[in-house]
Amino acid sequence: MLKILAIAAHPDDIELSAAGTILKHTMAGDAVGILDLTEGELGTRGSVALRYEEAAAAAKVMGVKVRMNAQMPDGFFRNDEASQRKLITYIRYFRPQIVIANALEDRHPDHGKGGRLIADACFLAGLRKIETEWEGQPQEAWRPKRVFHMIQDRKMEPDFIVDISSVYDQKIEAIKCYKSQFYAPGSNEPDTYISSGSFLGNIQNWDALNGKKIGTQYGEGFICENIPGIDNLDALIYPKIA
Numbered sequence: 001m002l003k004i005l006a007i008a009a010h011p012d013d014i015e016l017s018a019a020g021t022i023l024k025h026t027m028a029g030d031a032v033g034i035l036d037l038t039e040g041e042l043g044t045r046g047s048v049a050l051r052y053e054e055a056a057a058a059a060k061v062m063g064v065k066v067r068m069n070a071q072m073p074d075g076f077f078r079n080d081e082a083s084q085r086k087l088i089t090y091i092r093y094f095r096p097q098i099v100i101a102n103a104l105e106d107r108h109p110d111h112g113k114g115g116r117l118i119a120d121a122c123f124l125a126g127l128r129k130i131e132t133e134w135e136g137q138p139q140e141a142w143r144p145k146r147v148f149h150m151i152q153d154r155k156m157e158p159d160f161i162v163d164i165s166s167v168y169d170q171k172i173e174a175i176k177c178y179k180s181q182f183y184a185p186g187s188n189e190p191d192t193y194i195s196s197g198s199f200l201g202n203i204q205n206w207d208a209l210n211g212k213k214i215g216t217q218y219g220e221g222f223i224c225e226n227i228p229g230i231d232n233l234d235a236l237i238y239p240k241i242a
Helices: 013-027 049-061 080-094 109-124 165-175 199-213
Strands: 004-008 032-038 066-072 098-101 146-150 160-163 217-224
Touching: 004 013, 004 080, 004 109, 013 032, 013 049, 013 098, 013 165, 013 217, 032 049, 032 080, 032 109, 049 066, 049 146, 049 165, 066 080, 080 109, 098 109, 109 146, 109 217, 160 199, 165 199, 199 217
Parallel strands: 004 032, 004 098, 032 066, 098 146
Antiparallel strands: 146 217, 160 217
């Protein structure tokens, strides 16, 4: 059983938008896993084999317990019954309390599709009459308590922000594990939207803006479709007042 399962369409989606949050939890001793929906095989730069190597290196930096790949078709997976059933098996296998998912709307169509697919599969995984198996064994129904959606390329206003100031260097280290995807002086690979020299600077600026909103240096924002409850108003005092 995992405390958190982060699910996203492509290797590097999680690192860009939620690595700091994951690091905060793994450093606190929580069991966190990552499920990449595709192998990123349509990416302009690098190769599938290289993406697996980069994803494994980033997972090590973030301290995640396990990282798997559902091997859905990059660019062409759908939020249909077949994809939902496949994802349900992973959710029931990992039994996470919290799922971090793609944005529900974004520049890359896989992100929006992935966000909706993940949310729908998390709900359906809790229905007992949907029968699934893992390695030949029947699975029990399981529904995560919360699904939180990352904010990716389209900078939406977050519902809440996680302070990641203390782990920001490690977040950048995890992102830079994807050497084939981001800025690399002297690379012979074609230029892309995310390989420009300014792209990672834009990520840092966005994280700094989120941090400013909560009175810290850096933050990662999330969106949730339902309203989280709190025990009392002290939970909303941040940074904590001694």
